[in-house]
Amino acid sequence: MLTSRIDQVYLATGATDLRKSIDGLAILVFVSPSLMAYTMHRKYSEAIPLYRQEKEYQNFGINLSHQNLANWIIYGANTWLKHLYNRMHGYLLKEPILHADETTMQVLNEEGAQASAITYSIIETAKANNLNPFYYLTYLFEKLPNIDLDDMEELDQLLPWSESIPENCKIPNKE
Known part of the structure; x- marks a missing residue:
C-alpha cells in the first residue's frame, strides 16, 4: 500500500x-528535476563545489550532504543524460574534423568520474548552442523519464541544437 x-x-x-x-x-x-538541474548547473557551470553547496543549504536550515548531492549527479547522468551523451557522441563520430579546447579525460578511476564527464559535456554543448544550462537540464530531466530512450528520433528532439528545444531554455540574443 x-x-x-x-x-x-x-x-x-x-x-x-x-x-x-x-x-x-x-x-x-x-x-525534483529542477533541483537536480540546479545542483549540476552550480557545480559544472558556476564551479561551485558540492561541499560549498552543502554549506549554502545549511545556511538556510536545509540538511543536504554533499554526498547526497553527488549521488543525484551520478544518478541523473548515468540514468538519463548518458542517452543524450551517447547520441551526441554518435553525431560527432560522423564529422570529418573535430576540434576541442578542453577535454574531460578521466585520469582517476573514481566513482562518479564518468558521470562528471557526461554532465560537463552536456552543459558545455548547451552553452555552445546558446542554451541556459539550468533551464535546459531541467527540461531534460522532465522529458527523459517520459520517452522511449531507444527511440533515436525522440532523443534527437532533445539534443541541444534541436529546433524543438523550448524558448525558455534559450538565452535571449543581446542585440
Missing part, C-alpha cells in the same frame, strides 16, 4: 526516484 502511494507521489511531482538500501532497509530519496 505504501509503495503505491509513493509511486503516485513520484509520478505527480515528476521527482526522480533514487531507491537505496541501507542495512537491508529500503529507503526512497526523491529529487
Whole structure:
C-alpha cells in the first residue's frame, strides 16, 4: 500500500526516484528535476563545489550532504543524460574534423568520474548552442523519464541544437 502511494507521489511531482538500501532497509530519496538541474548547473557551470553547496543549504536550515548531492549527479547522468551523451557522441563520430579546447579525460578511476564527464559535456554543448544550462537540464530531466530512450528520433528532439528545444531554455540574443 505504501509503495503505491509513493509511486503516485513520484509520478505527480515528476521527482526522480533514487531507491537505496541501507542495512537491508529500503529507503526512497526523491529529487525534483529542477533541483537536480540546479545542483549540476552550480557545480559544472558556476564551479561551485558540492561541499560549498552543502554549506549554502545549511545556511538556510536545509540538511543536504554533499554526498547526497553527488549521488543525484551520478544518478541523473548515468540514468538519463548518458542517452543524450551517447547520441551526441554518435553525431560527432560522423564529422570529418573535430576540434576541442578542453577535454574531460578521466585520469582517476573514481566513482562518479564518468558521470562528471557526461554532465560537463552536456552543459558545455548547451552553452555552445546558446542554451541556459539550468533551464535546459531541467527540461531534460522532465522529458527523459517520459520517452522511449531507444527511440533515436525522440532523443534527437532533445539534443541541444534541436529546433524543438523550448524558448525558455534559450538565452535571449543581446542585440
